[in-house]
Amino acid sequence: MKTFxxxxxxxxxxxxxxxxxxxxxxxxxxETLRKEVNQLKKQVASQTTLSPSPSSFNxxxxxxxxxRYATFDNDPEDYAIPGVSLPExxxxxxxxxxxxxSELVISANVxxxxxxxxxxxLTPENEVEIEExxxxxxxxxxxxxxxxxxxxxxxGYLNSKHxxxxxxxxxxxxxxxxxxxxxxxDGLQLRWLAPTDMFLEFGGEVFRGENYPxxxxxxxxxxxxxxxxxxxxxxxxxxxxxxxxSYLATQSDNRQTEAGDTLFSGDEDTVIADLVxxxxxxxxxxxxxxxxxxxxxxxxxxxxxxxxxxIDPIDRNNTGWYAQLLYKFKPRWRTGLRYDRLSxxxxxxxxxxxxxxxxxxxxxxxxxxVDFSHSEYSRFRLQFNRDESxxxxxxxxxxxxxxxxxxxxAHRY
Amino acid sequence: xxxxxxxxxxxxxxxYPVSAALNVFACExxxxxxxxxxxxxxxxxxxxxxxxxxxxxIQARPSLIAKMHRADLLVCTGADLETGWLPVLLRRAxxxxxxxxxxxxxxxxxxxxxxxxxxxxxxxxxxxxxxGDPHLHLNPHNISQIxxxxxxxLAAIDSQNAALYHQYENDFLTRWQQAMAQWEKQAAPLxxxxxxxxxxxxxxxxxxxxxxxxxxxxxxxxxxxxxxxLTQVLATLQQQPARAILVAPYQNPQAAxxxxxxxxxxxxxxxxxxxxxxxxTNLFELFDSTISKLLALxxx
Numbered sequence: 001m002k003t004f005x006x007x008x009x010x011x012x013x014x015x016x017x018x019x020x021x022x023x024x025x026x027x028x029x030x031e032t033l034r035k036e037v038n039q040l041k042k043q044v045a046s047q048t049t050l051s052p053s054p055s056s057f058n059x060x061x062x063x064x065x066x067x068r069y070a071t072f073d074n075d076p077e078d079y080a081i082p083g084v085s086l087p088e089x090x091x092x093x094x095x096x097x098x099x100x101x102s103e104l105v106i107s108a109n110v111x112x113x114x115x116x117x118x119x120x121x122l123t124p125e126n127e128v129e130i131e132e133x134x135x136x137x138x139x140x141x142x143x144x145x146x147x148x149x150x151x152x153x154x155x156g157y158l159n160s161k162h163x164x165x166x167x168x169x170x171x172x173x174x175x176x177x178x179x180x181x182x183x184x185x186d187g188l189q190l191r192w193l194a195p196t197d198m199f200l201e202f203g204g205e206v207f208r209g210e211n212y213p214x215x216x217x218x219x220x221x222x223x224x225x226x227x228x229x230x231x232x233x234x235x236x237x238x239x240x241x242x243x244x245x246s247y248l249a250t251q252s253d254n255r256q257t258e259a260g261d262t263l264f265s266g267d268e269d270t271v272i273a274d275l276v277x278x279x280x281x282x283x284x285x286x287x288x289x290x291x292x293x294x295x296x297x298x299x300x301x302x303x304x305x306x307x308x309x310x311i312d313p314i315d316r317n318n319t320g321w322y323a324q325l326l327y328k329f330k331p332r333w334r335t336g337l338r339y340d341r342l343s344x345x346x347x348x349x350x351x352x353x354x355x356x357x358x359x360x361x362x363x364x365x366x367x368x369x370v371d372f373s374h375s376e377y378s379r380f381r382l383q384f385n386r387d388e389s390x391x392x393x394x395x396x397x398x399x400x401x402x403x404x405x406x407x408x409x410a411h412r413y
Numbered sequence: 414x415x416x417x418x419x420x421x422x423x424x425x426x427x428x429y430p431v432s433a434a435l436n437v438f439a440c441e442x443x444x445x446x447x448x449x450x451x452x453x454x455x456x457x458x459x460x461x462x463x464x465x466x467x468x469x470x471i472q473a474r475p476s477l478i479a480k481m482h483r484a485d486l487l488v489c490t491g492a493d494l495e496t497g498w499l500p501v502l503l504r505r506a507x508x509x510x511x512x513x514x515x516x517x518x519x520x521x522x523x524x525x526x527x528x529x530x531x532x533x534x535x536x537x538x539x540x541x542x543x544x545g546d547p548h549l550h551l552n553p554h555n556i557s558q559i560x561x562x563x564x565x566x567l568a569a570i571d572s573q574n575a576a577l578y579h580q581y582e583n584d585f586l587t588r589w590q591q592a593m594a595q596w597e598k599q600a601a602p603l604x605x606x607x608x609x610x611x612x613x614x615x616x617x618x619x620x621x622x623x624x625x626x627x628x629x630x631x632x633x634x635x636x637x638x639x640x641x642x643l644t645q646v647l648a649t650l651q652q653q654p655a656r657a658i659l660v661a662p663y664q665n666p667q668a669a670x671x672x673x674x675x676x677x678x679x680x681x682x683x684x685x686x687x688x689x690x691x692x693x694t695n696l697f698e699l700f701d702s703t704i705s706k707l708l709a710l711x712x713x
Contacts, residue, residue, distance in 0.1 A: 112514065115504060139509035143482060193482050193507045199475030232475025237463065240474045278472065282465040285472070287665050331637060331665060375635065376470075376497070377536060405536075410501035413474050 059108030059116075060407035064164045066100035068093075068400040073393075080390050081173070083318075083344035083358035085257040085264070085305075087180040087212040092170065092387070092396055099124050100400075101163060103131070107409065113139050119162070131162075131184060147189040152182055153205055154191070155226050155246035156295055157274040159183055165411060167293075168369055169383045169398045172322035173340040177363075178270050178299045180212035183248065185224065199232040199242070213248070213268045215255020224250040232413070237283050242413055246272045252303065258355055266303010266314070272296070276413070287331055294323040301345075307354050314356070316345030324367075332373050340365040363389040377404045435571050438481050438511070440489035440499065441468050442687040443550040444521065446696050448488055450585045451564055455574050459484075464689040467663045469540065469635070471498040473505070481506035484517075486570055488563065491520030492527060494547035517570050522547060524562040525555040528616050540635025550686070552617035553593050553700055560586060592697055600704050602711045607655040609646070609678065611664050614685065618703070627655045630668045638668050650676055656710045661685035681706055 072095055079091040093100075101124070107117035119132035134149040152160040158175060159182055171181045191203030207214070209223020217223055226249070232242035248270045255264045273296045280289040299318040304311050324338035342363040347356045365388060371381035378401070385396040434457040439445035445460035452458070459480050462468050468490070471477075481487070481502050489495055503512060510517045527545025534543055549555050564582040568575035604623040608615075611630045619626050628649045632642045658669045658680045669680045684693040684702050693702050 112512075136504065138504075138512055140507070141509070143507045145505075145507045191507075193478070193505075195483055197479060197483075199479040230475070233479075234474065234476040240472070240476060242475050278474075283463065284466045284663055286467055286470060286663070375536075375540070410473060410496065410498050412501055412505070413472060 059106050060409065062105040062107075062408050063405040064103040064105070064162075065403045065405065066102065066164065066401065067098065068100060068169065068398055069097050070095050070399075071397045073395045078390075078392075079394075080355065081177050081342065081344075081363050082361045082390055083347070083356055084177045085262045085355045086177070087257050090176045090181055092385075092394075101129075103162065103164060105409070109138070110135065113137060143193040143195060145191050145193070147191075148187070150184060150186045151189070152184040153207070153226055153248065154189065154203055154230075155183070155228050155248050155270075156272040156297075157242070157244060157276055157293065158295065160412075164402050164404065167291075167324065167326055167334075167336055168338060168367055169381065169400050170367075170385070172295070172324075172338070173342050173363055173365055173389065174295065174297045174320040174322055177320065177342055177344075178213060178297055178318070179248075183211065183213065185209065185211045185214065187222075187224075199230070201230045203228050209251060212255065212257070213270065214250035214252055215257075215264065216253030218251035218253035223252070224248065238281055239277065239279050240283075241275065241277045243276075244272070244274045246274075248272070254306075261308065262355060263306040264303055265306075266301070268303075269300045271298045285328060287328070289326075289328040291326040292324075293326070294321065296321040305347075305351070305354075305356060307351075307356070310350075312348075312350040314347050314351070316347055318342070318344045333370070334373075335370045336368070338365075338367040338369075340367070359391065361390060365389060377408060378402070435485045435567070436483050437486045437488060438484035440487075440495050441550075443696065443699070444488040444490070446687040446699075447556065447560065447563065448486075448567075450696070451560065451567060451578060451581050453581055455571065455577060456567075464662050464684065464686045464693075468494055469497060471495070473498045473501045477502055478505045481511065482508050484508060484511050486517045486519065486566070487511040488519045489521070490547050490549065491522035492544040492547035492549070493542045494522075516566065519563060519566050521555075521559045521563075522549060524559050525549055528620060529613070539631070539633025541633075546613060546616045548614045549617055551615060551703075552621040553589065553596065554621065555617065556696060557586060557589060557593075560589070588697070592700070596700050596704055599708065603704075603707050606657075606707070606711065607653060609650070609655045609658045609669075609672065611658065611660045611666070611669050614661050614664075615659050615683075618683075622707075627653045630658070630672065643668065643671065646672065647675060650678070657681045657707070659683055662689045679710065681710065683707075 070093060072092060076092045076095060101121040103119060103121055105117065105119045110116050115136045115138055117132055117134050121129045121131050123129060130150060132151050134147055134151040136147045137145055140146060154160050159179065175181055185207035187205055187207035189203060189205040191201055194200035205226040206222055207224045208217050208221050209219065210217050214224045226247060228244060228246035230242060230244040234240045250268045252264050252266060252268065275294055277292045278289065297320050302315045304313050320342035322338060322340045324336060326334055326336040328334045344358050346358055351357050365385055367383060367385045369381055369383035371379055373379040381400045383398040387394040387396055435452065435455060437448045437456050437458045439448055439458055439460045441462055442460045442464055445458045448456055448458050461477055462471055489499060512518060522544060527549060530545040531538060531541045531543065560582060564578050567578045600622050605625055607625045607627045609628055609630065610626055613629065613634050628646050630638050630646065632638055655678055658672055658678055660666050660669050660680055660682050662682060662685055666680060672678065673680045683706055684690045684699055687693055687695060687699055690702060693699050
C-alpha cells in the first residue's frame with residue numbers, strides 16, 4: 001500500500017515535471033529537473049521494501065561448516081596423555097578426510113528483557129548435541145547480568161570460545177586434559193560489571209555437574225560452581241589486553257572416562273590464570289596485528305578411582321600451561337606458533353599400569369599454523385603439530401576449512 | 414573468601430563518582446564531533462573508533478565494554494555498519510538504558526534516506542549492507558537532518574538542558590547552512606569529475622558533489638582486487654579517464670598505489686571523518702579539507 005502510494009507520488013511528480021520541461025529552454029533548468037526526478041526515484045526505491053513481512057521477526061540463523069584432511073605418524077587410536085583418564089573427543093581426531101562438527105546457531109532477543117541463543121553441533125557420526133541453550137538478561141540494574149540454561153562456562157579465556165573461533169585446529173593440552181576441551185553444562189551464571197573506566201567484571205556460576213571434569217550430577221544436581229574475575233584495558237591506541245583469574249570446583253559421583261571403565265568420585269578443582277595482549281598499528285588490524293595469549297592451570301584431584309574393580313584413593317596436584325603468538329602478516333593471512341606443556345602429579349604405585357600412571361612423561365607439544373581468510377566468512381588453515389603427549393612422538397598435519405553461512409554474529413574479544 | 418568478594422563489590426558500587434555531564438558513547442568520530450557541537454559542556458563524549466580504524470572491523474575490546482556500561486546515550490551510524498562489534502558490546506555492557514529501542518539508543522541511518530540499497534541480498538555480492546550504504550555522513554545535508562533528530566534525543570534524555578540543546582542546535586545549523594552554501598559554490602568545478610574509489614566509502618560525497626565514480630578498486634565491497642580484475646580496471650580507465658583515486662585513512666592503499674604506478678592517476682587521501690588528517694578536528698574542517706583536496710586536482 002505504502003509502495004503504491006509512493007509510486008503515485010513519483011508518477012505525479014514526473015507528470016508535473018514533464019510538461020514544464022517542454023518550455024524549459026535553458027540547459028540548467030533541464031538538469032535540475034532531471035535531478036529532482038532521480039531524487040524521487042531514489043526515494044521510492046529506498047522505501048519500497050519497508051513493509052514488514054511475517055518473517056521479519058525470525059531469529060538470526062547461522063550455520064558453520066567445518067572439515068579437514070589430517071595425516072599422522074601414529075595411529076590416533078593410540079593417543080593418550082599418561083596420567084589423565086581422558087573423556088571422549090579429546091584425541092587428535094580421525095586421519096584422512098572428515099567433516100568436523102557443523103554448528104547451527106539460532107539467536108534473537110526474546111523480548112525487551114531477554115536474549116536467547118541455541119547452538120547445536122551436528123557431529124560427523126550424525127548425532128545432534130545441544131552445546132548451548134541459553135537465556136541472558138538484558139535489563140538487570142546495577143551492572144548485573146544473569147544467564148541460564150546450558151552454556152560454556154566463562155572461566156579462562158578459551159573455554160567459552162566456539163570451535164570456529166579457535167586459532168588452531170585443536171585446543172591446548174591443558175584444556176584437553178583438565179577441562180575435556182571445554183567445560184559446558186546446565187546452570188546459572190551471575191556476573192557484575194564494575195562501573196569503572198577500566199573493564200572489571202566479576203562472576204560466578206553454579207552447574208549441574210554432568211560434564212567432564214564433573215560427572216554424575218553430584219550434590220543433588222548442583223555439582224560444580226565457578227568464580228571468575230576479568231580485567232582489561234587499552235594501553236595507548238595500539239595495544240589492549242584482557243586478563244582473568246578463574247576457579248572451577250567440581251564434584252563427581254562415579255564420573256566415567258576411558259570408554260566407561262574408569263570411575264571417579266570426589267573433588268576436582270581447577271584454577272586458571274589467563275592473559276591476552278593484542279597489538280595493531282593505530283588499532284587498525286586490517287593489514288597487520290599481533291596477539292599474544294597464555295593460560296596457566298593448576299588442577300587438584302582428591303577422591304577415589306575405580307579401575308577394573310579396584311578402588312584406590314588419589315590426592316595429587318597437576319599443572320600445565322600454553323603460550324601462543326598470532327601474527328597477521330598481510331591482509332587475510334595469519335600465522336601462529338603455540339607451545340603446550342603439562343606436569344601431572346604422581347598418583348602413587350597403586351595406579352601403575354593404568355591410564356593414571358604418568359610413566360614419567362612430561363606431555364608437551366609444539367604447533368605452527370598458517371591460515372588464509374578470503375573474507376570474514378571463509379577460512380583455510382594448515383597446521384603442523386609435533387606432539388609429545390605420550391612416549392612416541394607424533395607428527396600431525398591438518399588442512400582445515402571453516403565456512404560460515406547466514407547471519408554471523410559479532411565475536412567477543 | 415566469599416565475604417571478601419562481596420565486600421569488594423560493594424566498595425566499588427559505593428565509591429563510584431557520579432559525573433554531572435551526560436556520558437555519550439559515539440561509535441564513530443563524526444558523531445562524537447556532532448554531539449560535542451550540540452551538547453558542548455553538558456556532554457562528555459567518547460568515540461569508540463578513530464579515523465585510522467575501519468568502522469566495519471573493530472575488536473569488541475574490554476575498554477569499550479567498560480565505556481558503554483557507563484554511557485547515558487549511544488550514537489552510532491546503524492545500517493549494519495557496526496554489526497561486527499556493536500551487538501556483542503551491547504550484550505556484555507549490562508546497560509539497559511542504551512539497548513536498541515530505548516530512547517538513548519540513536520542510529521543516524523534511521524533519519525536519512527540511504528543510497529545504494531542492494532537489489533540482491535547475497536554474500537556472493539561481497540560485504541553488502543541490506544539497509545543501504547552506511548557511509549552517510551559525507552553528505553552535509555544528511556548531517557543537518559541528523560542534527561535535528563539528535564537534538565530531540567538529547568533534549569528527551571536530559572530534559573533539564575533541553576532549551577540549551579535547542580539553542581546550540583540553532584547556532585550549529587546556522588553556521589552549517591552558511592558553510593554548505595559556501596562548499597557547494599566552491600565545489601562547482603568538481604561536477605562531473607571522474608574518480609576511482611578504493612572501497613564504496615564515498616557514495617554520498619559523490620552524489621552530493623555530482624562527481625562520477627568511473628570504477629572501483631574492490632570488485633565487490635570488502636573483497637580485495639585480483640590481478641585479472643585490476644587489468645579490467647585499467648581498460649575501463651583507458652576509455653573513461655579519472656582524475657583521482659580516493660582512499661580513506663583506514664584503508665590499505667596497496668591497490669591504489671599499484672594503479673597509480675600504472676596510470677599516474679594521483680592517489681588522494683581524503684580525511685573521511687574527523688581526525689582523518691592533522692587539520693581536521695571538527696565537521697566543518699572535514700568538508701573544508703575534503704573540498705580543498707579535491708579542488709587541488711582541478712588545477713593544472
